[in-house]
Amino acid sequence: MAASAEQQSVLSLLTSPTVLPFFILAIVYTLVKIVDQTDVPKIKGLPEIPGVPLLGNLYQLGQHHAKVAQEWSKKYGPVFQVRLGNRRIIFANSFDSVRTLWITNQSALISRPMLHTFHTVVSSSEGFTIGTSPWDESCKARRKAAATALNRPAVQSYMPIIDYESTKSIKEMMLDSKHGEVDLDPNAYFTRYALSTSLTLNYGIKIEGNVEDEMLKEITHVERMVSNFRSTSNNWADYVPLLRLIPGGSAKPQEYRKRRAAYMHKLLNMLKQRIADGTDLPCISGNVLKDPEAKLSDGEVMSIGLTMVSAGLDTVPGNLIMCIAYLSSRNGQDIQRRALEEINSVYPNDDAWERCLHEEKVPYITALVKETLRFWSVIPICLPRTSIKDIKWGDAVIPAGTSFYMNAYAAHYDDSHFKSPYDFNPDRYIQDDSIDDAAASRGTPHYGYGAGSRMCIGSHLANRELYTAFLRLITAFEILPPKEKSDEAIMDALKCNQYPTSLTLDPKPFKVGLRIRDKAKLDKWIAESEDRTKDL
Numbered sequence: 001m002a003a004s005a006e007q008q009s010v011l012s013l014l015t016s017p018t019v020l021p022f023f024i025l026a027i028v029y030t031l032v033k034i035v036d037q038t039d040v041p042k043i044k045g046l047p048e049i050p051g052v053p054l055l056g057n058l059y060q061l062g063q064h065h066a067k068v069a070q071e072w073s074k075k076y077g078p079v080f081q082v083r084l085g086n087r088r089i090i091f092a093n094s095f096d097s098v099r100t101l102w103i104t105n106q107s108a109l110i111s112r113p114m115l116h117t118f119h120t121v122v123s124s125s126e127g128f129t130i131g132t133s134p135w136d137e138s139c140k141a142r143r144k145a146a147a148t149a150l151n152r153p154a155v156q157s158y159m160p161i162i163d164y165e166s167t168k169s170i171k172e173m174m175l176d177s178k179h180g181e182v183d184l185d186p187n188a189y190f191t192r193y194a195l196s197t198s199l200t201l202n203y204g205i206k207i208e209g210n211v212e213d214e215m216l217k218e219i220t221h222v223e224r225m226v227s228n229f230r231s232t233s234n235n236w237a238d239y240v241p242l243l244r245l246i247p248g249g250s251a252k253p254q255e256y257r258k259r260r261a262a263y264m265h266k267l268l269n270m271l272k273q274r275i276a277d278g279t280d281l282p283c284i285s286g287n288v289l290k291d292p293e294a295k296l297s298d299g300e301v302m303s304i305g306l307t308m309v310s311a312g313l314d315t316v317p318g319n320l321i322m323c324i325a326y327l328s329s330r331n332g333q334d335i336q337r338r339a340l341e342e343i344n345s346v347y348p349n350d351d352a353w354e355r356c357l358h359e360e361k362v363p364y365i366t367a368l369v370k371e372t373l374r375f376w377s378v379i380p381i382c383l384p385r386t387s388i389k390d391i392k393w394g395d396a397v398i399p400a401g402t403s404f405y406m407n408a409y410a411a412h413y414d415d416s417h418f419k420s421p422y423d424f425n426p427d428r429y430i431q432d433d434s435i436d437d438a439a440a441s442r443g444t445p446h447y448g449y450g451a452g453s454r455m456c457i458g459s460h461l462a463n464r465e466l467y468t469a470f471l472r473l474i475t476a477f478e479i480l481p482p483k484e485k486s487d488e489a490i491m492d493a494l495k496c497n498q499y500p501t502s503l504t505l506d507p508k509p510f511k512v513g514l515r516i517r518d519k520a521k522l523d524k525w526i527a528e529s530e531d532r533t534k535d536l
């Protein structure tokens, strides 16, 4: 149909050289306004960090989101709103603000957001882990089942596994360092420690090989990559939907989804075969599969398995490895001396290796664990939350459905809560005067395990793994600086991360020296442990 005379005159006006540029600008402006909307409108009464169209504050946050947000909090206050693409996020950056939002408002802050890369691309076939699931009946059931399997008495029954794995790692470190002659990187030994412990208690299957084991390397690499896809700081496509249209953008996440599915199915099938043959060992997934009353579907059993494999894999080794790095430094030598004195005074008969399986009686080692969790903040921006009810903050009402990011790194270095927060000082958890007194009396020692309604349910297990490993390492070895000078960045909680935008700290490679304190005693402790765990 031909255009009317009126339409033709409008068209020629719009395409005239003087009007056309303004017309194009108006179209672009309107389009930007449409795609630039946020999931939650701007919240009145809460500081907002100025950003740019489409990206919001994504570019300004750079690689070190936790550090940049910590800097902003000096100007804008502890709690502010940012825009990451089309998402509005509340950042909490001080110890007290986290407590108010995460603990006082815990029933409102119980859900988790869905992020495109992890929830749509990486996880579509394998289900979500508990820590990435929004709050619903299924998440509640899986969390309850896993929490029961990880409660204090249950964890005590897993101590033989921790006995076996810690001994295996320390023995291999002794042999691979040629009894202390050669420096080594502790990373792989403690990655296997954490992974093999999780696999044994979930499937009754351990990593049989040394640190070069193929299954160990595959699971470690794939889980590390998945953890990057899961990070709130790594994937711009989570926030800017237009970026999802870029061809090939999903190729890597999809590749890792397939590789992850392969070993998750293999582990479950191995367990099912052992159950059928009657050769299975007691384990969490086995208990669920064999329990006729269990109300969990196959997918839910798989989700618990995924959680067990992934949850402790970066976190336990990250803490262990970075504490070992610190212990090897000059200041770390004093900490080792003090720790050994404390261990020997509690256990004058050299039975610390065995007793630590039953009790935690050396307060200085417990304090070392806490200080490590604070100082290294291995999940600097804690797993994200979504509110399910309105939350009041000062005069602002933050509507239900808003995403919240806890800047655990900034809270851990908050000098209104911790005295000299940049000093590594286990004593702050023993002597009240190194934490502000009022703060000390309020409980929560740190946010290493998060806080409130969706706090880590693996913390008893992780604490036992860390305590046992530290106590045994310190009695076995003097941990020394490497013979060759190492990268000084390894002592900085952010610079030591080789992949700064990952969810969990991924330590840069480094080496330490080891000197065996007493070869005869160490051989005896190892032999006793091997004897105790020979049927595992």
Ligand code: HEM
Pocket: 130, 131, 132, 133, 143, 146, 150, 198, 307, 308, 311, 312, 315, 316, 319, 378, 379, 382, 383, 384, 447, 448, 449, 450, 451, 452, 453, 454, 455, 456, 457, 458, 459, 461, 462
């Ligand atoms: C040192 C080691 C560990 C650290 C630092 C750590 C840290 C965390 C953090 C920060 C969270 C998020 C909490 C929140 O949102 O407030 C979390 C959640 C979780 N962790 Fe851990 N974790 C560790 C070990 C483990 C282990 C060994 C397991 C189990 C085998 C585990 C299981 C879980 C689960 C299931 C969740 C999700 C809870 C939920 O969403 O309801 N964690 N962890």
